[in-house]
Amino acid sequence: MSLWEKPYFSTLKGPVKMAETATPAETAKSANPEMLRAARRSPASHLASTFESGSVDGTVALKEIPFQTMVGVRVDRASDAGARLASVTGGLPAVCGETIRNERSTTLWLGPDEFLVVAPETAHDSLGGDLVRALVEALGEHPGQVVDLSANRTTFELSGIRARDVLEKGCSLDLHPREFRTGTALATEIGNIPAILFKTGEDRFRIFPRASFADFLGRWLLDGMREFASPEVP
Amino acid sequence: MLLISCPNCGPRDETEFHYGGQAHVAYPENPDALTDREWAEYLFYRDNTKGNFAERWVHSTGCRKWFNMLRDTVTYDIKAVYKMGEPRPDLTSARQDATSPEGASK
Structure with missing residues (x-):
């Protein structure tokens, strides 16, 4: 039983300092904000032009808010x-x-x-x-x-009268405005990946996927939007 | 697909949850005093109930909280969802429970 005398988690006891919380204020003094901003690249920046060309005016639009x-x-x-x-x-x-x-x-x-x-x-x-x-x-x-x-996480904004239809392809929550009201945010799955869905307006959603899922979810949403770019089949 | 009612978030798809095995398996009060067999039974032996089974689940893509659930292992009917630390609800259908021959009915 000597193996169990010292549980491996004993090292976690005691106050844990959140070192990373202290750093932003310190870097602010040393670095130039404009340089910082220019050096950064958002997780879906490579899809920006694809988002633009995939958006359908007045129907559904997708963009990243980095x-x-x-x-x-x-x-x-x-x-x-x-x-x-x-x-x-x-x-x-x-x-x-x-x-x-x-x-x-x-x-x-x-x-x-x-x-x-x-x-x-x-x-x-x-x-x-x-x-x-x-x-x-x-x-x-x-x-x-x-x-x-x-x-x-990064932020996607999906807006337009068809935004709900796009989301409903991969999100099993009840997104009808009767149930999912403006100002509601739920952590759930969209396109089989975990994300937070925040309804910011009647036809406006913000989606917070993890940075590593941004490429996948961006392309997934674009694929869902594609049918609305084509003429409606009667 | 099961529709599981998280005590915090309400009904969600099964894919948002992860399974945590049998509930109400208490940590031995004095682990040092256990024989190897008793320790192995605590670690690895679980009931294999046909009928209502108390188990732990975590809402991993939602509120990330653990809770207990009473599920019928034959029909997959969810009989009760209750919080961690609460005792197993006494259902009228509890007579369906099979008794386990040995192991983790602790």
């Missing part, structure tokens, strides 16, 4: 730290699908104690914003996580 600031937050909503984080984001969503928006960010519900704060590119500390720092400071030393996940 480099959005995303911060993963894990905290108990009922705790003091939860209340402090809620004051930064304008509140923490309570139930599946709920999103909370304030002037600096939108907060998505991912789990009972897990949230994703999404903000425009310029909110990131490396480009002169202060969102990550504000959230890290709000959490303080309390149990929880604030992690800069801006590079984890």
Whole structure:
């Protein structure tokens, strides 16, 4: 039994410092934001012209919104730290699908104690914003996580009167407006890959796939859009 | 395809979930005191119930939370979904349960 006297997970005990949360503010001082921006390449940048040519005017359009600031937050909503984080984001969503928006960010519900704060590119500390720092400071030393996940996912925007038809080809959620209302975000599967689906307008969806799935999902959506580029078969 | 009702997210496709094996297998109170056979039974021996079976599932592409489910292994009927830590619900159809000859009915 000596093998079990020291469980292998004992090394995980004790406070875990989130080193990566501290870096953006530091790099902001040393690097030029314009240089940073020019050096970056988004996960679906190679598909930009394909998205443009695959979009059908007035019917369905697809584009990538690159480099959005995303911060993963894990905290108990009922705790003091939860209340402090809620004051930064304008509140923490309570139930599946709920999103909370304030002037600096939108907060998505991912789990009972897990949230994703999404903000425009310029909110990131490396480009002169202060969102990550504000959230890290709000959490303080309390149990929880604030992690800069801006590079984890990219954002696709699918819009137009046929956007729902395209999504319904590979997403088994009920996307009818009666059930799936504007301002709802759900973590689910689209085209057999995990992604977050956020309905931002009546015919407007934002999809957050992981960066490594961006190429696949982009091409998958384009394929779904192709029928609407052809004349309708009576 | 099963339609599984996640306690947090509501009904979702089976493909969004992962299976976690038999539920309510408690960690031995004093693992050091176990014989090798008892330890092996804790680690590897599970019931192979015909009928209602309590099992763990995780909603891996949704809320990423674990929960328990009572499923009929013959008909795949989902009889109950309940949270981690809650006791197994007592169903009137519980008499269908087969008893396991030995192993992990801990």
